[in-house]
Amino acid sequence: MNTNLSTAATGGAVGALKNLKAGLQNVRDNTKPKGGEPILRLGRDGKWIFGADNLEVEAGSTWAVNPLSLQHGFICWKVIPEGSKESPELLGEEMVSMFSTKPDKAALPDYGHPWADCLSFNLLCLDGEDKGEQTLYKTSSTGGLRASRECIAVLMDQLDKDESKPVPVVNLVSDHYAHKQYGKTYFPVFKVVKFVPMDEAPSEGEPAKAEAPKEEPQVETQPAGQRRRAAAPAPAPEPEVEDEQGEPETAQQQAAPAGEVRRRRRG
Numbered sequence: 001m002n003t004n005l006s007t008a009a010t011g012g013a014v015g016a017l018k019n020l021k022a023g024l025q026n027v028r029d030n031t032k033p034k035g036g037e038p039i040l041r042l043g044r045d046g047k048w049i050f051g052a053d054n055l056e057v058e059a060g061s062t063w064a065v066n067p068l069s070l071q072h073g074f075i076c077w078k079v080i081p082e083g084s085k086e087s088p089e090l091l092g093e094e095m096v097s098m099f100s101t102k103p104d105k106a107a108l109p110d111y112g113h114p115w116a117d118c119l120s121f122n123l124l125c126l127d128g129e130d131k132g133e134q135t136l137y138k139t140s141s142t143g144g145l146r147a148s149r150e151c152i153a154v155l156m157d158q159l160d161k162d163e164s165k166p167v168p169v170v171n172l173v174s175d176h177y178a179h180k181q182y183g184k185t186y187f188p189v190f191k192v193v194k195f196v197p198m199d200e201a202p203s204e205g206e207p208a209k210a211e212a213p214k215e216e217p218q219v220e221t222q223p224a225g226q227r228r229r230a231a232a233p234a235p236a237p238e239p240e241v242e243d244e245q246g247e248p249e250t251a252q253q254q255a256a257p258a259g260e261v262r263r264r265r266r267g
Contacts, residue, residue: 058129061129065122070120071121126169147188172191
């Protein structure tokens with residue numbers, strides 16, 4: 001094949017150029033970037049954020065929990081000594097579908113650091129400026145595991161009552177307690193507001209079904225083009241450290257400056 005650009009527009013190269021678009025399409029369709037859904041997590045200030053830009057979840061928005069996406073397993077982080085400037089390092093992760101047996105912890109590789117229980121599931125925003133955003137919530141913290149287990153328990157009760165509506169729709173909120181060293185410490189809460197059938201919770205890439213318009217009280221809005229965002233992006237989850245009351249904080253949360261400002265984008 002002639003790859004010389006100086007002759008690409010002449011003679012036999014013309015036919016090759018006609019196939020250029022098809023070739024580029026083939027490469028694009030068959031080369032997938034690394035990564036997955038944006039990570040959803042609770043910030044140190046009690047606000048939910050997601051993605052590499054730490055976009056703040058819109059207050060009052062509703063999110064559908066995909067019950068079929070639930071995974072369980074273990075995660076291993078390199079334990080960083082307190083006060084160290086060393087960055088946290090993910091050493092290993094073994095996650096499987098809820099329909100599969102949880103990995104045998106004793107058979108996992110020995111990295112010299114402990115393996116922790118981990119749960120994950122997908123959530124899809126159904127309304128507001130984050131409508132259509134699909135995220136991944138993954139946690140090994142005491143508070144995160146507790147909130148996830150409580151949501152699962154509510155779902156199990158729902159399935160006993162009405163199997164036709166197995167999708168929890170939740171508000172992402174938080175609560176807190178007073179920690180004697182870190183002060184006010186937040187933990188996640190999935191506030192279930194209703195259940196819907198699977199076909200009413202759109203899958204990734206599909207728009208959520210429109211609801212009838214409601215009269216909303218007028219609220220003060222932010223200038224156009226602004227959305228609260230964390231000062232420093234955190235593209236990946238970090239190891240969680242148990243505090244003295246058993247409620248963990250991430251290493252990033254402990255080091256984060258107080259009063260960090262986030263800006264929200266506007267659609």
